[in-house]
Amino acid sequence: MKTKPFKSLAILLAGSLALAVSACSNGAETDKGTAVETGQPAGETSESGTPAADTGAEETAASGEARVLKDSMDHEVTVPAEPKAVIASYLEDHLVALGVKPVAQWMIGEDKMQSYLQESLSGVPGIPSELPLEVTASYSPDLILMDSAELVAGDKYKQxxxxAPTYVVGNAQNNDWRQELLTVGEVLGKKDEAQKVLDDYEAKAADAKAKLEEAAGGAKKAAALWATEKDVYVVNMNLSSGDVIYNDLGMTVPDIVKQASEASEANWSSLSLELLADLDADYLFLVNGSGKDKAQVLADPVWRNIPAVKADRVYEFDRDSSWLYTGAIANGQMIDDVLASVTGSK
Incomplete structure (x- = not known):
């Protein structure tokens, strides 16, 4: 997923979900649509310990009027008082969390969208992830939110x-999802709602962490793996689902995951068979996109000596689940999945 990893990478569709691994970054990075960036704090921190949204507002008009805000690239953007037709490709998790329905949603290929959000986004047409200008214009948006500076490189911002007014939310290689949420909330005039979503998430994570501490005991090493038809990828310890299981839930990072995370800034990195065989994890959260069932995947001898496999602690999730994404909704669903897997309850 960067330069900003998801939009800059080619996504390989194999069956229903695609790989976004390293199409543009020496074979290591993955598309943000399949592996999202998180875990790198951005911006200031509020008194509550969460990132404070800073849109750089130079001028805020009275309630009910347009506002002039500075985005992450120092563009002065006149934001409508109440945007009615928003396009915010790959920021839909934040929109849904804030009760906002866009006029079009992020899509790869011809029809692949973020499945975990479709209960809320049913009926919203897809727009290609590269946001073609003519297609974007066809929806007559009154506000465009870009999650990546890369999407507006060159003269694209002007176009x-x-x-419509175009606001670039972040320009880091891996934008922190918390900061993105707060910034999107600020731009949409939903600052308080965004803070509540974040506060509720932090409370949920803290409660889950305490339950896991009690249930897991000394067996706390965990890893999230993504099995595809040909390869196995391991999540970065500070990004995507790695941010959830290690930073939010306090599970222990195996040495192999540390090594992979230090070697690449990608959300997901390819794991050699030798490293996979040496993975010292008590719990495995397996995103299975291989086309095989879990038993068939684990039948390969390379998995045999992994502690989680020996102890029957391998938990399988569909490639259409939230595990390849990020945001308050995606991460909340992951927390539910981890609790249900490890403790038997949510």
């Missing part, structure tokens, strides 16, 4: 701005 999008000719369609």
């Amino acid at each position: 999008y701005s000719a369609i």
